[in-house]
Amino acid sequence: MWEAGSPVDRNFPELKVVCEERGVMLHVTNIFYAMMYVKVETHPTARNQAVSTQPLPAGSIILSNRAFATVLFENRKGRRCDHCLVLSEILRKCSGCASCCYCDTNCQTRHWPSHKKLCKRWNSFTSSNKFQALPPHERLDSSMARTALYNRFGNNNFTIHSHLNSFAHGIFPLASRLFNHSCAPNAAARYKLVQGQAVTMEVVALRDIPEGEEICIPYLDPALLQTRQQIFQLTYGFQCTCISCEGLKSVGPIPEVPQDPARLVALEYRLRTYVGVDDLEHYVLRTKPITQSLPPEISYFLKEDYIEHLSGVFGQSSHDGPYDRALESGVTLLAIYLLIYSENYPQIGVHALELAKTAWNASMPTNDIVRRQHAMAQVRACLSVSRRILGLYGPEGDGGGPLAEITTLQQLIDQEGQSVSDALHTSRIAP
Numbered sequence: 346m347w348e349a350g351s352p353v354d355r356n357f358p359e360l361k362v363v364c365e366e367r368g369v370m371l372h373v374t375n376i377f378y379a380m381m382y383v384k385v386e387t388h389p390t391a392r393n394q395a396v397s398t399q400p401l402p403a404g405s406i407i408l409s410n411r412a413f414a415t416v417l418f419e420n421r422k423g424r425r426c427d428h429c430l431v432l433s434e435i436l437r438k439c440s441g442c443a444s445c446c447y448c449d450t451n452c453q454t455r456h457w458p459s460h461k462k463l464c465k466r467w468n469s470f471t472s473s474n475k476f477q478a479l480p481p482h483e484r485l486d487s488s489m490a491r492t493a494l495y496n497r498f499g500n501n502n503f504t505i506h507s508h509l510n511s512f513a514h515g516i517f518p519l520a521s522r523l524f525n526h527s528c529a530p531n532a533a534a535r536y537k538l539v540q541g542q543a544v545t546m547e548v549v550a551l552r553d554i555p556e557g558e559e560i561c562i563p564y565l566d567p568a569l570l571q572t573r574q575q576i577f578q579l580t581y582g583f584q585c586t587c588i589s590c591e592g593l594k595s596v597g598p599i600p601e602v603p604q605d606p607a608r609l610v611a612l613e614y615r616l617r618t619y620v621g622v623d624d625l626e627h628y629v630l631r632t633k634p635i636t637q638s639l640p641p642e643i644s645y646f647l648k649e650d651y652i653e654h655l656s657g658v659f660g661q662s663s664h665d666g667p668y669d670r671a672l673e674s675g676v677t678l679l680a681i682y683l684l685i686y687s688e689n690y691p692q693i694g695v696h697a698l699e700l701a702k703t704a705w706n707a708s709m710p711t712n713d714i715v716r717r718q719h720a721m722a723q724v725r726a727c728l729s730v731s732r733r734i735l736g737l738y739g740p741e742g743d744g745g746g747p748l749a750e751i752t753t754l755q756q757l758i759d760q761e762g763q764s765v766s767d768a769l770h771t772s773r774i775a776p
């Protein structure tokens with residue numbers, strides 16, 4: 346059995362295969378490696394599908410694919426290298442366009458074969474009326490299309506992220522060729538940044554995948570509940586019929602969230618008990634997919650703009666308080682995430698970590714040992730969920746990030762446990 350998370354390059358030295366597909370030359374790396382774990386079969390509506398050739402344990406790297414071309418978001422240019430996308434304090438500007446920046450001459454040399462197609466024309470290209478009229482994401486893709494001579498963009502590029510925060514677009518030909526979309530995916534992409542190398546996409550199994558199952562990744566955030574079908578239709582030309590979309594369809598039109606605050610509080614409580622996160626200290630976290638049997642009063646919370654509103658409330662109050670408000674909105678948001686995301690979806694792990702940090706902050710002002718023990722139980726519960734999910738997804742992008750935060754918070758909890766036990770001991774032995 347293949348070891349989950351074993352480094353690709355140790356087993357198979359990089360293979361640079363140039364394959365011809367629809368008249369377009371694509372650089373495909375590690376193709377043989379990928380094909381050990383997936384095979385391409387006919388799909389009833391999507392031409393092909395990638396199917397597992399053997400059981401793949403949760404956390405396995407199913408595919409490792411080096412980028413063919415990448416482009417940084419405008420607001421990240423000058424902060425990351427345009428070749429390897431690594432963050433750097435000191436970058437050297439390309440003297441031809443003064444737009445691309447590099448760690449060193451190695452990165453500049455490696456980027457040159459694609460960059461030379463646009464370098465001298467970069468400024469006239471980006472100031473042209475045609476370019477300026479494009480929406481931001483299409484500007485990115487058009488500049489990448491020019492440099493990579495790759496003409497099918499809308500449905501073939503990926504958003505590159507570090508710690509799940511997006512900062513660039515990229516083309517990963519083999520991943521594009523293999524994986525269809527699902528809003529309830531069994532796999533997801535993460536990105537590996539190495540100084541001097543083009544970024545690598547790794548497709549990770551989010552749960553145990555049996556042999557013969559189709560491997561799907563999310564093309565966009567499934568939390569876009571009302572707009573996602575429209576995006577699939579316009580950008581990719583298909584209607585999603587995954588289990589999540591079918592569940593959502595069976596619920597029917599989503600009513601507006603009630604305005605009456607007391608009614609809303611009661612409904613949020615109902616939602617949290619339905620999903621099983623009403624008691625943060627003792628909850629057993631399980632995703633609860635949307636089905637026809639979803640109680641109608643819970644369907645209110647499937648409104649995209651309400652999720653955005655709750656996320657804003659949580660984001661504002663989780664750092665500086667009021668913490669009770671942050672915990673209330675954060676746990677309601679967790680309940681919604683458990684309805685809409687599939688098992689081990691990384692966003693659930695990131696949110697559980699934010700909740701753990703909030704519960705920790707909320708526990709700090711009190712000297713009441715019993716209350717602090719209760720708060721610590723909440724922190725531990727959220728942290729263990731976060732560790733399980735993000736540990737399985739693995740490290741992504743820049744150093745530090747959620748996995749490092751989990752370690753730090755665990756150390757704080759251990760110290761706190763020691764000081765509480767010392768305090769209890771002192772109070773017991775005091776006369």
Ligand SMILES: C[S@@+](CC[C@H](N)C(=O)[O-])C[C@H]1O[C@@H](n2cnc3c(N)ncnc32)[C@H](O)[C@@H]1O
Binds near residue numbers: 501525527
């Ligand atoms: C990046 S390609 C995926 C690979 C593609 N299946 C193939 O055979 O080359 C994206 C295209 O696959 C199809 N596709 C992806 N996910 C789909 C889904 N869930 N249902 C139907 N078609 C899908 C759509 O035509 C979409 O534009």
